[in-house]
Amino acid sequence: MSGDASTGTFLQGLERGLAVIRAFSADTPSLTLSEVARDVGITPATARRILLTLEQLGYVRSDGRRFALTPRVLALGWAYLSSLDLGDIAGPxxxxxxxxxxxxxxxxxxxxxxxxxxxRVPTRRIMTVALGVGARLPAYATSMGRVLLAGLPENELTAYVESVETEQHTEHTLTSPSELRDAVRRAGEEGYALVDQELELGLRSIAVPILDSRGRAAAALNVSAHASRSTKSALKTETLKPLRACAEQIGTALRQRGRI
Amino acid sequence: MSGDASTGTFLQGLERGLAVIRAFSADTPSLTLSEVARDVGITPATARRILLTLEQLGYVRSDGRRFALTPRVLALGWAYLSSLDLGDIAGPxxxxxxxxxxxxxxxxxxxxxxxxxxxRVPTRRIMTVALGVGARLPAYATSMGRVLLAGLPENELTAYVESVETEQHTEHTLTSPSELRDAVRRAGEEGYALVDQELELGLRSIAVPILDSRGRAAAALNVSAHASRSTKSALKTETLKPLRACAEQIGTALRQRGRI
Known part of the structure; x- marks a missing residue:
């Protein structure tokens, strides 16, 4: 990597600009120039150039002291979502x-x-988990994460398992590298992952991969349910079959359209 | 604006990097280096530096010839959405x-x-309009656009009305600057806008503003319905009242949390 924005191949101004956008969040919906500089690890002078550039481009607005993102930022995420075109293809x-x-x-x-x-297609029955498109969850503690990890090349999986900072979300969360690796291997062998209240008490989910044309997990599809409504065995005996059929249909549709 | 990425206040590398991300879409889910250069209006050498930087940062992947966006791009839009926190606050x-x-x-x-x-909260009854979060529609032909335009300062509204490229989506679409200005003024006076099949035949919608602490339209809330199910007068006599009450509740909740 070049250390300078004006030479070499790597554009540091672009890297830092994207980091500034990501510094805003639910906890920090608006930031001052010095907060941005501190959060991103850049000088106030650099933060100022980036914020003024983003403001001039309409991605950031300011009341003079505090900066906040504008809806234009959504156009960036939308570029990815619309190029996947999942709403139209997978929605039905x-x-x-x-x-x-x-x-x-x-x-x-x-x-x-x-x-x-x-x-995401939510049911009307639960409003507990407010997970919209773009939301992120730790891969190790989720059923979709486990089937996606199972699709990684061995060296990438090893690097992930050995470096990931796990958290004991509930008493059920698998946190050790060896347990995690076993769970991922099992997901790969069985073609599905069932995660039982590892992220949140009362929440179970089952996931299968959506395969690309080379048979690799390009995405994962899951069904999540309240533990009080669905036993582990019901998820396996009743939900897994339609889940698999659905993932096949979506995979076929996406492959036909060259999206995965 | 400076013409060089290394001097002045404006960071051209950042501007162009964001433009490259936005070059991908449903019609162009993957692009070659020369397609990116042509679409964004930059040299192939610049396109290459930007694409390699984005690839190194994990926002773009490549098979050697074609480039595509990765899910990391969603983290950018998510920064805005989570700083608004609408899912949690307005969802219920x-x-x-x-x-x-x-x-x-x-x-x-x-x-x-x-x-x-x-x-967006879709009903199960219609699947015709696949509008997810991040989707964009032209302001002039939508009910939410009309109430938001009514909240603009006079000079910005004039600039918009006189420069916007309107399209005759249906026989009902208002396309002339004077008609559009009248419709926007009426939306401002009446506090709502009803748009009848101007964007798509068979689709009606009614919208009201969500006001910020200074009484300006920070966002708009609408209800949209099939024309066959809801007459114009039913939207006014039955839907407008609960719509207004809902916009007030959401506005109050957002203002209390300092989001608008």
Whole structure:
């Protein structure tokens, strides 16, 4: 990497500009120039140039002291979502699966160390988990994460398992590298992952991969349910079959359109 | 604006990097280096530096010849959405409005010349309009656009009305600057806008503003319905009242949390 924005191949101004956009969040919806500089690890002078550039381009607004993102930022994420075109292609299949299982279903892709939700059909029955498109969850503690990790090349999986900072979300969370690796291997062998209250008490989910033309997990599809409504064995005996059929339909449709 | 990435206040590398991300879409899910250069209006050498930087940062992947966006790009849009936190704050109110009216409802903000969807509660009854969060529609032909335009300062509204490239989407679309200005003024006076099949035949919608602490339209809330199910007068006599009540509740909740 070049250390200078004006020479070499790597554009540091672009890297830092993207980091500034990502510095805003639910906890920090607006930031001052010095907060941006501190959060991103850049000088105030650099933060100022980036914020003024983003403001001039309409991605950031300011009241003079505090800066906040504008809806134009959504155009960036939208570029990815619309190039996947999941809403149109997968939406009808997901609606059907959700109606059939009477549970929420979602599609996520891997952006280590997280999974990222790219499509979601919620049920009216639960409003506990407010996971919209773009939401991120730690891969190790989710069913979609486990099937996506199972699709990684061995060296990438090893690097992930050995470096990931796990957290004991509940008493059920697998946190040790060896347990995690076993769970991922099992997901790969069985073609699905069932995660039982490892992220949140009362929440179970089951996921299968959506395969690309080379048979690799390009995305994952899951059904999530309240533990009080769905036993582990019901998820396996009743939900897994329609879930698999749905993932095949979506995979076929996406492959036909060259999206995965 | 400086013409060089290494001097002055404006960071051209950042501007161009964001433009490259936006070059990908449903029609162009993957692009070659020369397609990127042509679409964005930059040299192939510049396109190469930007694409390699984005690839190194994990926002772009490549098979050697064609480039595509990765789910990491969603983290950018997510920074905006989570700083608004609409899902948590407005979601329950929108669910209630949708249940009450039995129609889809949405929140959008203005990013001229478009409106951008930032929250949406669809009904099960229609699947015709696949508008997810991040989707964009032309402001002039939508009910949410009209109430948001009514909140603009006079000079910005004039600049928009005189420069916008309108399209005759249906026989009902208002396309002339004077008609459009009248419709926007009426929306401002009456506090709502009703758009009848101007964007798509068979689709009606009614929108009201969500006001910030200074009484300006920070966002808009709408209910949209099939023309066959809802007459114009039913939207005014039955839907407008709960729509207004919902927008007030959401506005109050957002203002209390300092989001608008």
């Amino acid at each position: 299949f997901m609606e059907e699966l959700s109606a059939q299982t009477r549970e929420s279903c979602s599609i996520a892709t891997l952006d280590l160390p997280d999974i990222v939700y790219v499509a | 109110f929108m669910e209630e409005l949708s249940a009450q009216t039995r129609e889809s409802c949405s929140i959008a903000t203005l990013d001229l010349p478009d409106i951008v969807y930032v929250a």
